[in-house]
Amino acid sequence: MAFTVTLRPSGHTFTADADTPLLQAALDAGFTLPYGCRNGACGSCKGKVLDGEIDHGKVQDSALPAAERTAGMALFCCATARSDVTLECREVGAAKDIPIRILPCRVHKLERVADDVIVMSLRLPTNERLQFLAGQYIEFMLKDGKRRAFSIANAPHDDELVTLHVRHVPGGEFTGHVFGTMKEKEILRFQGPLGSFFLDESSQKPIILLAGGTGFAPIKAIAEHAIHTGITRPMTIYWGARDQAGLYLSALPPQWAAAHAHIRYVPVLSDENWDGRRGLVHRAVLEDHTDLSAFQVYACGAPAMIDAARADYIAAGLPATEFFADSFSFATPGS
Ligand SMILES: Cc1cc2nc3c(=O)[nH]c(=O)nc-3n(C[C@H](O)[C@H](O)[C@H](O)COP(=O)(O)OP(=O)(O)OC[C@H]3O[C@@H](n4cnc5c(N)ncnc54)[C@H](O)[C@@H]3O)c2cc1C
Ligand code: FES
Numbered sequence: 001m002a003f004t005v006t007l008r009p010s011g012h013t014f015t016a017d018a019d020t021p022l023l024q025a026a027l028d029a030g031f032t033l034p035y036g037c038r039n040g041a042c043g044s045c046k047g048k049v050l051d052g053e054i055d056h057g058k059v060q061d062s063a064l065p066a067a068e069r070t071a072g073m074a075l076f077c078c079a080t081a082r083s084d085v086t087l088e089c090r091e092v093g094a095a096k097d098i099p100i101r102i103l104p105c106r107v108h109k110l111e112r113v114a115d116d117v118i119v120m121s122l123r124l125p126t127n128e129r130l131q132f133l134a135g136q137y138i139e140f141m142l143k144d145g146k147r148r149a150f151s152i153a154n155a156p157h158d159d160e161l162v163t164l165h166v167r168h169v170p171g172g173e174f175t176g177h178v179f180g181t182m183k184e185k186e187i188l189r190f191q192g193p194l195g196s197f198f199l200d201e202s203s204q205k206p207i208i209l210l211a212g213g214t215g216f217a218p219i220k221a222i223a224e225h226a227i228h229t230g231i232t233r234p235m236t237i238y239w240g241a242r243d244q245a246g247l248y249l250s251a252l253p254p255q256w257a258a259a260h261a262h263i264r265y266v267p268v269l270s271d272e273n274w275d276g277r278r279g280l281v282h283r284a285v286l287e288d289h290t291d292l293s294a295f296q297v298y299a300c301g302a303p304a305m306i307d308a309a310r311a312d313y314i315a316a317g318l319p320a321t322e323f324f325a326d327s328f329s330f331a332t333p334g335s
Contacts, residue, residue, distance in 0.1 A: 101130075122188070153216075158228075
C-alpha cells in the first residue's frame with residue numbers, strides 16, 4: 001500500500017510504500033534530503049515526524065537517542081511509513097547544503113576500458129555513503145599533501161560505489177600509479193564532494209551536454225540523474241574523442257537515446273575517419289545550432305575545449321550565465 005508523504009516547509013509530496021525507507025522514496029521521487037551512512041548510524045538524515053505513523057526501523061541509539069524518538073524525531077534512511085505522513089526536514093537544493101568530508105576508501109575494481117582510460121570504482125567503509133550532486137568531483141589526498149581531482153561518474157541514486165573515469169597522463173604521478181602498480185583493495189583517501197558543476201533543475205531550457213574524453217564522467221552522472229528523476233527537457237549529448245577507442249563507453253549514450261525521445265547523442269571524432277561526425281566536438285554543437293540563446297550548456301573536459309566553447313557559444317547567443325563547466329585543469333609541477 002502506498003502512503004502519501006508531505007515534506008515541510010517545502011510542501012513537496014511523494015508516495016512511499018511500507019517497505020521503502022522514507023529517504024529512498026524521497027530520492028526516487030527526485031527530492032534530495034540530507035544523508036550520510038544510509039544505515040541508521042550517523043544521524044545526518046534526522047528529521048521530525050509532524051503527523052502520521054512510522055516504523056523507525058533498525059537505528060542505532062547513539063544516532064537517535066530515546067528522548068529524541070519521544071520528541072518525534074526519526075532517521076529517514078531507516079524509517080518507513082505506516083500511514084500518510086508529514087515530515088519536517090531540510091531539502092538539499094545546492095552543493096552548499098552537502099557537507100564536504102574526508103573519507104577513506106578501498107579500490108574495489110580497476111577496469112581498463114581503453115588504452116589510456118581506467119574505470120575505477122571505490123568502496124567506502126561500511127556505514128558510509130557519499131552524498132553528492134550529479135556532476136561533482138572528489139579530490140584524492142596523496143601522502144605528500146598533493147591532491148588530484150576526479151569527477152564522479154555515477155549518479156547519486158546509484159551510490160553503492162563511487163566510480164571514476166581516469167585518463168592516463170603520460171609522466172603523471174598519480175595516474176601513472178593507477179595504470180602501473182595500483183591493485184584492487186588499495187586504500188586511498190579523498191575529500192568531497194566538491195564543485196558547483198551540476199544541473200540547474202529550476203530551469204526548463206533545453207540542455208546541451210558537451211564532453212571531451214574523460215569529461216564524459218560527470219556528463220554521464222548528469223544524464224543518468226536526469227533520466228532517473230524524470231527530467232524531460234530536450235537533452236543533446238555531444239561526446240568528442242580523437243578516435244573510436246576514446247569513446248570508451250560508446251554503447252551507453254545510444255541506449256539512453258533509444259529509450260528516451262527527448263535525448264539525442266552525437267559522437268564526434270577529431271583524428272579518425274569514420275561514418276560519424278568529424279572535427280572538434282565543441283564546433284559540432286555550432287554546426288547544429290546557429291542560435292544558442294534558448295539553451296543551457298554543461299561542458300566538461302580539457303581547459304582548451306572549455307575556453308573555446310565558452311567564447312564561441314556566447315558569441316552564438318548563449319547567455320554567459322547559462323554556460324556551466326568543469327575544466328580538467330591540472331596541478332602545476334611541484335604543487
Ligand atoms: C575538477 C576536476 C575534475 C577532473 N576530473 C577528471 C576526470 O574525471 N577524469 C580524468 O581523467 N581527469 C580529471 N581531471 C584531471 C586530473 O585531475 C589530472 O589529469 C590529474 O590530476 C593528473 O594527475 P597526475 O598525478 O597523474 O599528473 P601530474 O603528476 O600532476 O602531472 C604530470 C604532468 O602532466 C601534466 N598534466 C597533468 N594533468 C594533465 C591533464 N589532465 N592534461 C594534460 N596534462 C596534464 C602536468 O602539468 C605535468 O606536467 C580533473 C581535473 C579537475 C580540476
Ligand atoms: S543517513 Fe546516517 S543515520 Fe540516516
